[in-house]
Amino acid sequence: MDMMEAKILSLIELTSSYFILELEAPKVAQSAQAGQFVMLRCGPGYDPLLSRPFSIHRRQGNRIWLLISVVGRGTELISLSRPGAQLEILGPLGKGFRLIEPGRSDPPAQALLVGGGAGVAPLLFLAEELAGRQVPLTVFVGGKTSADLLAIEEFEKLTTKLHLSTEDGSRGEKGLITGVLGDVLEQDTGFRQEIFSCGPWGMLAEISRIAEERQLPIQVSVEARMACGVGACLGCVIKAKAPEGEDYGIGDYRHACVCLEGPVFEAEKLIWN
Ligand SMILES: Cc1cc2nc3c(=O)[nH]c(=O)nc-3n(C[C@H](O)[C@H](O)[C@H](O)COP(=O)(O)OP(=O)(O)OC[C@H]3O[C@@H](n4cnc5c(N)ncnc54)[C@H](O)[C@@H]3O)c2cc1C
Numbered sequence: 001m002d003m004m005e006a007k008i009l010s011l012i013e014l015t016s017s018y019f020i021l022e023l024e025a026p027k028v029a030q031s032a033q034a035g036q037f038v039m040l041r042c043g044p045g046y047d048p049l050l051s052r053p054f055s056i057h058r059r060q061g062n063r064i065w066l067l068i069s070v071v072g073r074g075t076e077l078i079s080l081s082r083p084g085a086q087l088e089i090l091g092p093l094g095k096g097f098r099l100i101e102p103g104r105s106d107p108p109a110q111a112l113l114v115g116g117g118a119g120v121a122p123l124l125f126l127a128e129e130l131a132g133r134q135v136p137l138t139v140f141v142g143g144k145t146s147a148d149l150l151a152i153e154e155f156e157k158l159t160t161k162l163h164l165s166t167e168d169g170s171r172g173e174k175g176l177i178t179g180v181l182g183d184v185l186e187q188d189t190g191f192r193q194e195i196f197s198c199g200p201w202g203m204l205a206e207i208s209r210i211a212e213e214r215q216l217p218i219q220v221s222v223e224a225r226m227a228c229g230v231g232a233c234l235g236c237v238i239k240a241k242a243p244e245g246e247d248y249g250i251g252d253y254r255h256a257c258v259c260l261e262g263p264v265f266e267a268e269k270l271i272w273n
């Protein structure tokens, strides 16, 4: 797979820390699955040298949208791009979410989507895919402050079951979104629930613990520093459980490339400590 040129169609600043980038990228848009990502060059030059990974937030026709949090030099450079400019892109990459089927099972399936901060990025694409299959959705969005609650209006179009929380209490419930999820799971909904989540590692670890306690299936999209995005540099490895009976000479775990095996994993296959 080669780098391609993608034209910037729009760049919308959501807050001083987040923006949405709309790109004309036909090959990516037409083959992307929810949860997959792209490697994006930060500008026309080679400084910074490495592309940066971003989840596909939405796609339609020949266009894709990325939801980007400005955290360092690369993302700041991208935020300074202008519509009409071209950025190099590689993708779609990685393994996306395994979608669930609508109510053929008894009890019927329900998807619980839990995102923290920019972690909602792949979850909107997923929500649109699941809503298209008539899978009932409950969405949980958490952030430090109300400015970190992203894509709320888009989720409201897909479900009436939207739970918000902020650590400072400026919007939604005060506290962590994991607490809200725990409370909602206490209620018996009569659905066969499956959790899909993306956000900081600590949040994913806690949600995985909650899911394990209740024996609920859970898929998580995890982040790692990436240099190549295609399995060549081994810079993105995380610890995964070794299959029964296999010994990798490093104990009861093995290394998994986030860019190839992930970024979406069944949470029970990872080592969380
Ligand atoms: C598969 C995947 C999907 C991603 N999707 C999105 C997305 O949809 N939207 C989004 O805003 N971001 C996403 N990220 C994170 C994004 O790639 C990084 O924030 C970005 O590369 C930072 O580049 P930078 O040059 O601005 O920051 P740098 O100058 O490289 O780093 C700035 C700070 O951010 C930290 N940091 C950088 N990259 C990561 C990372 N991957 N994980 C944790 N901390 C990091 C560094 O340690 C440093 O403290 C994703 C990452 C992965 C691996």
Ligand code: FES
Binding pocket: 225, 226, 227, 228, 229, 230, 231, 232, 233, 234, 235, 236, 237, 257, 258, 259, 260
């Ligand atoms: S980023 Fe290079 S191997 Fe995953």
